[in-house]
Amino acid sequence: xxxxxxxxxxxxxxxxxxxxxxxxxxxxxxxxxxxxxxxxxxxxxxxxxxxxxxxxxxxxxxxxxxxxxxxxxxxxxxxxxxxxxxxxxxxxxxxxxxxxxxxxxxxxxxxxxxxxxxxxxxxxxxxxxxxxxxxxxxxxxxxxxxxxxxxxxxxxxxxxxxxxxxxxxxxxxxxxxxxxxxxxxxxxxxxxxxxxxxxxxxxxxxxxxxxxxxxxxxxxxxxxxxxxxxxxxxxxxxxxxxxxxxxxxxxxxxxxxxxxxxxxxxxxxxxxxxxx
Numbered sequence: 001x002x003x004x005x006x007x008x009x010x011x012x013x014x015x016x017x018x019x020x021x022x023x024x025x026x027x028x029x030x031x032x033x034x035x036x037x038x039x040x041x042x043x044x045x046x047x048x049x050x051x052x053x054x055x056x057x058x059x060x061x062x063x064x065x066x067x068x069x070x071x072x073x074x075x076x077x078x079x080x081x082x083x084x085x086x087x088x089x090x091x092x093x094x095x096x097x098x099x100x101x102x103x104x105x106x107x108x109x110x111x112x113x114x115x116x117x118x119x120x121x122x123x124x125x126x127x128x129x130x131x132x133x134x135x136x137x138x139x140x141x142x143x144x145x146x147x148x149x150x151x152x153x154x155x156x157x158x159x160x161x162x163x164x165x166x167x168x169x170x171x172x173x174x175x176x177x178x179x180x181x182x183x184x185x186x187x188x189x190x191x192x193x194x195x196x197x198x199x200x201x202x203x204x205x206x207x208x209x210x211x212x213x214x215x216x217x218x219x220x221x222x223x224x225x226x227x228x229x230x231x232x233x234x235x236x237x238x239x240x241x242x243x244x245x246x247x248x249x250x251x252x253x254x255x256x257x258x259x260x261x262x263x264x265x266x267x268x269x270x271x272x273x274x275x276x
Contacts, residue, residue, distance in 0.1 A: 020164035025199050032141035032158040036091075038198070039160060040139065042171055042191045044081040044093060045205035051096075051264055052205065053080040055246055056237025060101070063215075064117065064229040073113060074102035075235060076250055077127070080243065082264045084133070090140035092133070092147055096261045098254055099127035109253065118223055125221045130261060132270040146273070149178040169198045184230050187214040211236040 018029045027034040037046065044052040057076045061069040077099035084092045101124050103110050114121050131137075138147045142155040153176065161172040175187035189212035197206045214233035218224040243262055244251065254262060 018162045018164070020169075021166060022164050023195070023199060026164065027201075029162050030159065035158045035160045036139060036141050038162075039144075039158070039171070039173075040083060040091060040093075041198075041204065041206050042193055042208050044083045046083070047204040049082075049205070051080045051082050051243065053078060053240045053243045053246070054210075054237050055240055055250075056210070056235045058212075058233060058235030059104075061232040061234075062117065062229065063232045064227065067229075069232050070116070071104055072116075072231075073104055073110075074107065075233065076100050076102055076109075076247075077235075077237075078243075078246055078250070078254065078261075080261075080264075082136075082266075084136075086138075088140075090138055092136045092138055094131045094133070094136040094264055095129060096131070096264070097127065097129040098258055098261045100250065100253065101126070109249070115222060115224070117227060120223055122221050122223060125219075126258070127219075128258070128261070129273060130270045131273050132264075132268055133266055135270060135273050144176065146178050148272070152179055164195065167195050168192050169195050182217050184215045184217070187212060189213075205239075208239045209237065 018026075027038065029035055029038070040046055055078055057074065059071050060073045060075050062072050063069045077097065079095060079097045082094040084094070086092060100109055101113070102108060110124060112121055112123050134147055136147055138145050138150050139158075141158050143153070143158055145153040163170050163172070170190050170192045172188070172190050174189070177185055189210055191208050191210045193206040193208045197203050212233075212235050214231075214235075216231050216233065218227070218229070218231060240246065246254070
């Protein structure tokens with residue numbers, strides 16, 4: 001599961017009027033095509049970059065029943081996107097994602113965790129997603145949907161929720177997951193960009209940031225399937241200019257353990273993307 005982009009990887013259409021102090025030179029965001037182009041500029045790039053990476057960190061919480069959420073562990077991750085234009089005018093966005101976990105107090109990267117609810121010491125598995133051609137997301141004026149599920153998710157004109165401030169513009173967005181996944185499952189995310197950049201139609205990619213809150217079932221490695229509750233994630237992050245701008249410790253572990261996630265191999269089929 002991607003965080004933040006977070007994504008942003010599969011966005012539900014939240015119908016909204018554009019709010020805030022709207023400049024005269026702003027694009028007409030009642031038109032799906034303008035939502036499409038500016039969503040791609042925020043999330044990735046309209047250019048032909050090899051990849052557009054993001055870096056994020058945050059906290060993962062336990063939410064047992066209706067009890068107060070308990071901070072469990074720190075998260076640190078990378079998502080990277082490759083945008084491929086399609087003959088029908090849509091785009092396919094491929095996404096790599098790798099999330100590591102850190103100790104809540106020391107901040108050290110950890111590979112096991114003592115679960116306070118079960119008393120067990122669990123081996124921690126990183127969150128990983130890798131997509132190849134035909135296994136990414138289709139973005140068009142009729143919505144954002146996983147390519148392999150596009151026939152099962154209805155067309156819906158892409159009209160998103162934008163707000164203009166004096167120096168920034170931001171986009172509220174919500175993930176649309178494929179049908180049939182276990183509940184609860186929700187991601188609500190906001191991306192920000194400098195207003196001056198947003199209004200510059202010649203800029204293919206914006207220097208964006210994001211913040212996101214996610215509800216998901218327990219992760220498989222937690223061993224908590226028989227306990228009522230779920231996880232709550234909060235993260236924030238920033239778009240990078242290149243993959244080697246990731247923090248040194250994170251980058252080193254990625255290249256040692258998961259180097260394939262640092263790039264896209266368009267000739268390789270990675271197999272079905274796992275959304276659970």
